[in-house]
Amino acid sequence: MHIAVVGAGLAGLTVARQLQSQGHAVTVYEKSMGVSGRMSTRHTELGGFDHGAQYFTASSDRFKKEVADWKKFGWVVPWTTKLATLDAGTSKAAGKSSTRYVPVPGMSALGKQLAHGLDVRCEQQVTALEAHGKQWLLSIRSSEVPVAATAGPFDAVILAIPADQAEPLLSVVPAFAKQAKQARLSPCWTLMLGFQTSLELPYDGAWINNSRLGWIAHDDAKPLHRAGERWVCHATAAWSLEHLEDDDERVKEKLTKAFHEATGSWIQPIHAVVHRWRYAQAEKPVDADSLWNARQKIGVCGDWFAAGLEGAGRVENAFLSALALAKSIFE
Template sequence: MASNSSREVMPPRVAVIGAGLSGLVLARSLSVSGFPVKVFDKGRGLAGRMSTRHRDGGTFDHGAQYFTARDPEFQRTVRTWLERGIVEEWHGRFGSLAHGRVTPETRGPMRYVGVPGMSAVAQGVASGVDVRTGVRVEQVRREGEAWALTSETGEALGTFDVVVAAVPAPQAVALLSASPALVARAAEARMEPCWAVMASFDAPVSLPLDGVFVKDSPLSWAARDSSKPGRPPGERWVLHATPEFTREHLEETPEAVAPLLVGAFARASGLELSPRQVVAHRWRYARAEPALSEGALFDAELRLGACGDWCAGSRVEGAFLSGMALSRKIALLQR
């Protein structure tokens, strides 16, 4: 009979709350290493702020617009995504816009987008990962040496050895309540909101740019979304409001906000704009200002942690690096 010391040690069971890029990167990394991982997300689909909306016969990247790759580890991963065909380079025309004056970008970073939408990146990462959508985790409760998760409907979701909150910082605070130190650190990450508008046009908008940083306006960004590779034909634009405008209009309806931002785009461009269809979406937690510097949060004794772009810089790259950083911390539990 085998002794207890010779028995194989089973890897910890991990629950990841949130199916944005950071949570999926973490889950995939641990799954490949042999950890049993289950991901829960309250949404109907994956990707979080990298999601793609389908409307009016076309698609809109209404959250993250593109990403760059500076970190060597992320650069290597992006190369594999390019080889798999889930991302491509966006060779658009970029620049700034203020009061009708266009200033083209003379030199900028290589920009990448998911194909056929930004959500393709998250879907590719999620391949082989056990993900359950449409479930909001309401309670994370300690039961002996394990964690018991319960949904908002009272459904028992299982017990796990490790729990990770891969959600925006304000939402992570409630899930990390067993660790006052983690709560205090997560509360330091302030997240700014953003109203986004998706507008379809019957004719091309006569602006000589595809991606525009807008100055002196309620808008911060405007993009000809249909100029990205792999997109359906048509003329579709995504407009992002400034944090200041969004905070001022945070609780207004999408129907009230949409025309305000289309009007702001018309004033900034000096063009008459008549969209065929326009829809607004509010991102209550869009960007961390400032983001934390740890990369990820983890209490090894409680086996409780958090990851997200708010831990490692408010970019797609930051979300990826945060998920990888936490996967390394959790992997140490097996040693």
């Protein structure tokens, strides 16, 4: 079959590789400039900022096996680090229960490795699906072309994008659209700070209580990352939702102040940039591995599926969901 995969995050790349290995012709469409989705790295003169997913863990046997292969290839390494919980100026050690992994030299590196050998079309946003007999046509919008284009026909279409973005495309399968609507993803404002000198904080990552921020991480403390003093700060879902439409400068000011208050360090940054993730974490994961309509040949996968795990929004969810969908198609 000739299959279109919409989305080049971990789920999209995983399902595309699985399908291609089974002899299908696969084309991946990605609206952003590069692959990796929320496993992204922002590159600057100071070095990279992993401003989306910070790390990942592995709990299922299948994912542990995959991670072992990635380690063997040198794509990922364990992140053994000092983590803490911050609350009203006090710091308490935390986070020793699970092995945490990071791709090197940045989170986006894993997606780039997985994209090798795939036909990935970046900066091409799929805006609609249209039935064409027993096949599908895709409406494509690109910043390089002023008018919408049509791609296809494809024998099957896979959506590997956030639920909120998948829902309008799934109007062709109302039952799937309904499930996507129930899995709404909460937003996250991210602040990236660079400093000229070390802050000399006694931890490399911290969960923060009673703050606008929920998490901060010393990015250059990760293995094989460029030296420097770079911190990634994630606002809480509640604060991000309340301030979703605020302008960048206001968000930067508020979150920088929260960082100073949480860490007790008042050294001023030489670099401060914010990024808004509109769809960061599933509020209510779909209690399934993935969705596949064998008659219409349309499927959905992503980290907003439970995929047999507790919770959602993790790298492991994305991988297991994509694997399950590929298996459904093979059957």
